[in-house]
Amino acid sequence: MxxxxxxxxxxxxxxxxxxxxxxxxxxxxxxxxxxxxxxxxxxxxxxxxxxxxxxxxxxxxxxxxxxxxxxxxxxxxxxxxxxxxxxxxxxxxxxxxxxxxxxxxxxxxxxxxPLYGPIVNMLASGIACAGFCFLNKGGWPECLAVLFAATVGQALRRATLHRKFNHFAVWLLCGLLASSVYIGIIELMGVAGIIDPNLYQAGIISAILFLIPGFPMTTAILDLVRMDFPSALTRSSYVLAVMASAGVAVWAVTYTFGWSVDVHASYQLPWAVLIALRFFCSFIAAWGFAILFNTPTKVCAIAATIGATVNTIRTIAVDAHFPWHAAVGAAALAIGLLAAAVASKTYYSRVSLSVPAVVIMIPGVPFYRAVTAMNNGMVTDAISQIVQVFFVITAIGFGLAIARMVTDTRWIVDVPTNTLPSLESSSRREIR
Structure with missing residues (x-):
């Protein structure tokens, strides 16, 4: 030839x-x-x-x-x-x-x-966001409304993405639908005399947390650490574009109905019950997001267990007045190390194990609150929220990067990818 x-x-x-x-x-x-x-x-x-x-x-x-x-x-x-x-x-x-x-x-x-059909995919979104809602200090009315709103929103996202819709438009439409459904459910509860709707308005943010692009956000951080700047910058641009689109959607709905994203109904739970619920909600949130990433069931279980364990310990540390950003960084480091340990014994990639576990720590609520505050002209509040988001995402990136460098020499010694070891001398053990 x-x-x-x-x-x-x-x-x-x-x-x-x-x-x-x-x-x-x-x-x-x-x-x-x-x-x-x-x-x-x-x-x-x-x-x-x-x-x-x-x-x-x-x-x-x-x-x-x-x-x-x-x-x-x-x-x-x-x-x-x-x-x-x-x-x-x-x-x-x-x-x-x-x-x-x-x-x-x-x-x-x-x-x-795909491993999961549309019904499982939709429910995974709703359950994950409901768990996320509790972790964001939401009560049972908010969690229930989020369950339905995120399920419906994911159904629309799946249908439109399969038809090759523009992602910016998809995130906008899904944000409008999910937040509108949330408002409808809370208002119906208010009409029925079950709750005071004014106390459960902030949960609307949790209804669109399924729109957080956790996977590309995490890989963008890893690409940045590796100094793969073309990939890091383009991924980051995509993340910002779709999150801004969803943020504009929730602002438009809250502005139309005069809702606030800052008011929470307070609740008090015994410490043991609170910790148990945090573990449970972290577990189902991580599992749900893993399903959205089309992760095999066994990997979902492992990632959810890692995420729930580490995130629960992180919340305890924050309750004890440990700095929030430091707690997130330490948690990301622990998740990265645990994912590396599991990946070394299986063919599963670190990213499949670590992203569902860390995505529940990504500060989607402050970001969407910042967009809402900016659109309402509250620039100082918006900047305050954005600074929180920046430091938390940076902490997650540092934690995952340090875990990579500790467990993989190619992340601490800069070697071009086209100079990998020859195949003859490589072992059957996966190189991550």
Whole structure:
């Protein structure tokens, strides 16, 4: 076969692996390192790649010739199961594998259907946000209203995303629907004389927490730590755009109905009951978000257990007046270390284990309150909330980054991804 024609086939299968990983939500480092390993498996002598959130550019060199290819990604989603399957494939490669064999394995992975149907997906969103609501000091009326509102909102999001709607519009529409449903349920409870609606207005923020893009937010932080700036900046831009869209939606609804996002009904619970409920709500919130990421059931259980345990300890520390941001950073570090320990014994990726656990600590409520305050002209309040969000997200990033550097030398010693160890000397143990 002509050397360039052969290189075209080799480069195409490598790029296919990269685009499947990128479309599934993998970080830039995982995309580049996995492509480099497959490039060596098919006989490419040198492989270079530039990866952002929406593009991949590769150059492959072999047999005295080279080939450059570009790919534009228009699928901005999360599929943790696919990431794990592709990770297992990439790290079980051997030398001299044929393009046909690898394409066959990629065909099988690409043909794998989502693990959960629409009903489970919708309920997972509602249950996760209801748990999140309690962690945000919401009472049972708020949690009940959030359960229904987030379920309906996720149903709309799933339907529109499957029809390739613009994400900015999807987040806006889902924010409008979920917040409107929340108001309707609380007002109905008020008409029935069950509650005073004025005391349960702040829970509307929890009704749209399923719209927090936790996966791309976390991978953006990891890309930034790795100094993969094109990917980090494009992911961060996407996160800010969709969160701002949802924030505008909740502001529009609260402004129309004259609701406040700051008033909470106070409740008092025995300490043991409070801690037990925090653990339970953290568990179901992490599990629910893991389902939204299409994570296998076993991984959901592990991630939820890690998240619930660490987050409950974090809340106890904050109650004892331990600095909030330091508590979040320490919790993220613990989650990263626990995820690394589990990943070292399985083919599951760290990101599949850690993101559902840390997403329940992402400060979505202060962000949406900041957007509402800004739109209402309360600039000082908005800046105060944004500063809180910035420090908490920074703490999460530092915690996860330190965990990576402690457990993976390639995160503390800067080595280009195209200089990974040869496949002949690599063990069957996954390289994360």
């Amino acid at each position: 002509d050397p360039h024609a052969r290189l075209a086939q080799q480069s195409a299968v490598v790029l296919r692996l990269g685009r499947l990983l990128l479309a599934a939500g993998a970080s830039s480092y995982r995309v580049k390192s996995s492509m480099a390993r497959m490039a060596k498996a098919v006989g490419i002598e040198e492989h270079r790649a530039s990866v952002s959130f929406s593009d991949i550019a590769t150059s492959a060199y072999a047999n005295g010739t080279f080939r450059t290819e570009l790919y534009e990604n228009r699928t901005f989603g999360v599929n943790a199961d696919r990431i794990d399957r592709l990770k297992a494939l990439a790290h079980n490669l051997r030398t001299d594998m044929s393009v046909e064999e690898l394409n066959s394995q990629l065909d099988e992975i690409e043909a794998t259907k």
